[in-house]
Amino acid sequence: MAEMAKEKAYRIHLMVCAGTGCVSNNAFGIKAALEREVKKQGLENEVLIVTTGCNGFCERGPLLVVQPGSIFYQQLTEKDIPHLVEEHFLKGRPVKKLMYTPPKEKTPVPVLSDIDFFKKQVLIALRNRGLIDPEKIDEYIARDGYKAVAKALTEMAPEQVITEIANSGLRGRGGAGFPTGLKWQMVRNAPASNGSLKYLICNGDEGDPGAFMDRSILEADPHSVIEGMVIGARAVGASEGFVYVRNEYPLAIKRMNIAIEQARDYGLLGNNILGTGFDFDIKIVRGAGAFVCGEETALIASVEGRLGEPRTRPPYPAQSGLWEKPTLINNVETWANVPIIIDRGAKWYASIGTLTSKGTKVFSLVGKINNTGLVEVPMGIALREIIYDIGGGIPGGKEFKAVQTGGPSGGCIPKEQLDLPIDYESLTAAGSMMGSGGMVVMDEDTCMVDVARYFLTFTKDESCGKCTPCREGTKAMLDIITRITEGKGTEEDLTLLEDMAHAVKDSSLCGLGKTAPNPVLTTLRYFRNEYEAHIRDRKCPAHVCRQLNVYTIDENRCLTVGKGCDLCRRNCASDAIRGAKNEAHRIVQEKCIKCGVCYDVCNFGAVKVD
Amino acid sequence: MNHANITEILNKYQGDESSLIAILQDIQEEYSYLPREALVQVSKEMNVPLSRVLSLATFFRAFSLKPKGKHSVHVCLGTACHVRGAQRVLEKFERELGLKSGETSEDLLFSLDAVRCLGCCGLAPVVQVGEEVHGKITPAKVTGVIKKYRK
Numbered sequence: 001m002a003e004m005a006k007e008k009a010y011r012i013h014l015m016v017c018a019g020t021g022c023v024s025n026n027a028f029g030i031k032a033a034l035e036r037e038v039k040k041q042g043l044e045n046e047v048l049i050v051t052t053g054c055n056g057f058c059e060r061g062p063l064l065v066v067q068p069g070s071i072f073y074q075q076l077t078e079k080d081i082p083h084l085v086e087e088h089f090l091k092g093r094p095v096k097k098l099m100y101t102p103p104k105e106k107t108p109v110p111v112l113s114d115i116d117f118f119k120k121q122v123l124i125a126l127r128n129r130g131l132i133d134p135e136k137i138d139e140y141i142a143r144d145g146y147k148a149v150a151k152a153l154t155e156m157a158p159e160q161v162i163t164e165i166a167n168s169g170l171r172g173r174g175g176a177g178f179p180t181g182l183k184w185q186m187v188r189n190a191p192a193s194n195g196s197l198k199y200l201i202c203n204g205d206e207g208d209p210g211a212f213m214d215r216s217i218l219e220a221d222p223h224s225v226i227e228g229m230v231i232g233a234r235a236v237g238a239s240e241g242f243v244y245v246r247n248e249y250p251l252a253i254k255r256m257n258i259a260i261e262q263a264r265d266y267g268l269l270g271n272n273i274l275g276t277g278f279d280f281d282i283k284i285v286r287g288a289g290a291f292v293c294g295e296e297t298a299l300i301a302s303v304e305g306r307l308g309e310p311r312t313r314p315p316y317p318a319q320s321g322l323w324e325k326p327t328l329i330n331n332v333e334t335w336a337n338v339p340i341i342i343d344r345g346a347k348w349y350a351s352i353g354t355l356t357s358k359g360t361k362v363f364s365l366v367g368k369i370n371n372t373g374l375v376e377v378p379m380g381i382a383l384r385e386i387i388y389d390i391g392g393g394i395p396g397g398k399e400f401k402a403v404q405t406g407g408p409s410g411g412c413i414p415k416e417q418l419d420l421p422i423d424y425e426s427l428t429a430a431g432s433m434m435g436s437g438g439m440v441v442m443d444e445d446t447c448m449v450d451v452a453r454y455f456l457t458f459t460k461d462e463s464c465g466k467c468t469p470c471r472e473g474t475k476a477m478l479d480i481i482t483r484i485t486e487g488k489g490t491e492e493d494l495t496l497l498e499d500m501a502h503a504v505k506d507s508s509l510c511g512l513g514k515t516a517p518n519p520v521l522t523t524l525r526y527f528r529n530e531y532e533a534h535i536r537d538r539k540c541p542a543h544v545c546r547q548l549n550v551y552t553i554d555e556n557r558c559l560t561v562g563k564g565c566d567l568c569r570r571n572c573a574s575d576a577i578r579g580a581k582n583e584a585h586r587i588v589q590e591k592c593i594k595c596g597v598c599y600d601v602c603n604f605g606a607v608k609v610d
Numbered sequence: 611m612n613h614a615n616i617t618e619i620l621n622k623y624q625g626d627e628s629s630l631i632a633i634l635q636d637i638q639e640e641y642s643y644l645p646r647e648a649l650v651q652v653s654k655e656m657n658v659p660l661s662r663v664l665s666l667a668t669f670f671r672a673f674s675l676k677p678k679g680k681h682s683v684h685v686c687l688g689t690a691c692h693v694r695g696a697q698r699v700l701e702k703f704e705r706e707l708g709l710k711s712g713e714t715s716e717d718l719l720f721s722l723d724a725v726r727c728l729g730c731c732g733l734a735p736v737v738q739v740g741e742e743v744h745g746k747i748t749p750a751k752v753t754g755v756i757k758k759y760r761k
Binding site: 291 | 627632666669693705726731734
């Protein structure tokens with residue numbers, strides 16, 4: 001309490017984003033520079049510097065938000081700091097040139113909530129984003145943290161908690177969208193054999209490439225997950241919980257460890273929580289790098305120290321899971337939604353979203369898009385709003401081609417369906433799925449056959465090998481697609497590919513195999529013409545499949561416009577370019593390995609690809 | 611290899627068989643790979659067949675049976691990185707380091723691995739060297755990145 005009282009005395013709070021993106025852009029260098037300058041100006045009793053979790057607008061990092069007022073500074077360098085501290089924090093004149101100016105506009109937008117990227121977002125799972133230091137439990141508590149757990153433990157019966165979650169309409173945010181309340185009820189009802197042990201698991205094995213919301217929640221607001229789990233444990237009668245985190249997320253593991261320790265110190269975890277006699281504790285389990293472990297039965301196997309292979313269901317983990325005890329597994333984002341539902345009520349939560357998909361969903365908006373980052377939007381929002389209003393459209397004046405959702409289990413949605421309202425059902429009907437919320441935007445320079453090949457390479461590598469359809473089927477499909485991208489495909493290949501895709505979908509053991517054909521099926525459905533171009537014309541329309549590309553240099557342009565700059569020759573990987581400085585250059589086709597570097601480095605558009 | 615280190619790791623988990631993966635992770639962290647002797651010692655002291663230890667060691671991606679370089683270069687091939695040209699970044703690393711993905715240089719200075727999504731897709735394409743993340747990498751920037759670690 002003393003510390004909180006002290007913090008109230010500060011005139012200005014500087015919220016430095018320390019998400020992984022900003023950290024790799026020197027956020028800690030910025031923080032150190034701020035500390036130095038604040039001290040130099042004698043402001044250390046007036047200005048408090050706080051490191052927060054991911055702000056979401058990763059594209060513009062490193063980021064700083066000044067409170068009160070939510071003034072948003074972006075793309076900072078250490079050199080900017082002395083001026084910024086003197087002007088804004090000493091003299092009270094915000095620095096315009098460090099603010100965000102939307103593309104094609106001239107006036108900067110000073111306040112965070114006025115920026116298009118943030119304007120349409122509704123923050124529920126990410127409610128504390130950028131507002132708290134994730135390593136300080138007091139800051140979480142100051143934002144109504146652990147209020148819901150007190151309510152659930154002292155004012156509500158376990159059945160009431162489950163009813164509340166069921167009425168909220170919350171569905172699993174890990175991908176399949178199973179109704180959370182129903183799952184909780186199944187675990188509560190499951191007869192506990194051998195004593196009364198039941199377990200809880202938080203699935204943080206965020207394996208979908210292109211998705212990083214679970215990482216962000218664990219790093220930015222770990223207490224929201226812990227609080228959700230305590231409420232869940234109480235509701236289903238579990239006494240021990242596990243948070244399973246990917247090995248690739250060391251910062252998430254560190255912050256979760258700190259949060260668990262602090263929660264124990266405050267009597268919010270461990271024995272006799274809040275003096276109610278309820279016991280529950282949490283352990284962290286590190287994943288060891290296997291995509292299939294995102295599947296719940298494979299995850300359970302690896303928590304038990306066994307190979308991460310899935311098994312047939314039923315029995316479902318709710319009946320027989322970890323060490324054959326009833327086990328409740330929910331994803332990180334699902335857990336983070338629980339406290340606020342209990343706090344504000346099912347009715348409030350259910351008022352957001354669509355008929356079948358309630359609340360919000362966090363998406364990672366990445367790929368060929370101006371504003372990459374993490375966004376939380378109400379269910380039912382149109383794809384177009386996410387991509388154009390929040391995401392700011394496609395960079396470089398290129399044309400939008402497709403958006404890939406659901407990771408390797410999902411599919412590609414074409415521009416004809418941009419007005420699709422996002423919810424579980426509509427995405428499935430489009431041949432894709434919600435998945436964990438990756439949203440990879442693709443433009444005219446993306447080859448859809450290559451995308452299908454990319455995902456099949458992934459699923460083939462990650463198939464655990466236990467069941468034949470997935471192990472052999474993904475490989476067989478990949479062989480066909482690779483053939484097509486190399487210009488060796490035939491018309492029959494497309495039929496074979498389609499048949500194979502349906503066979504794998506119908507007969508695989510677990511979700512990995514059942515959904516692995518989705519990228520193939522959706523690209524065949526919406527972009528069949530691209531497959532046909534590879535087969536009939538031996539061309540890759542997007543010039544991505546390099547075996548089909550021919551690189552040449554427009555010698556006239558090279559000499560007259562580029563003055564024979566020689567950059568291509570110096571960067572050529574296979575010594576295939578002839579010419580010297582101030583001369584026209586040309587490519588010796590026999591030596592060219594089609595790496596495309598000359599095309600990338602030419603500043604004069606003299607290198608052509610066909 | 612120091613057997614006392616392994617014993618220390620094993621003691622931490624008090625022979626709990628469900629901790630096998632965690633034990634291997636600690637050994638991997640300590641040595642940057644899983645030395646054969648260590649696996650034999652784990653099998654003996656935990657009283658589990660060596661075949662089971664090896665099956666875990668070869669199933670999960672986090673484990674390596676060969677030593678890794680001092681600087682381990684992870685080129686992200688996640689979807690966002692892929693559509694922004696990560697494959698070419700990887701190829702440039704392969705050429706510059708003279709290594710294929712999965713290999714380690716003879717002087718044990720560098721090892722090169724393609725990985726699936728480091729979770730900082732906003733900065734695609736991304737390369738991680740040791741703990742350090744480098745965002746928005748192009749083939750042209752690769753030489754500079756390597757230089758930084760070569761000295």
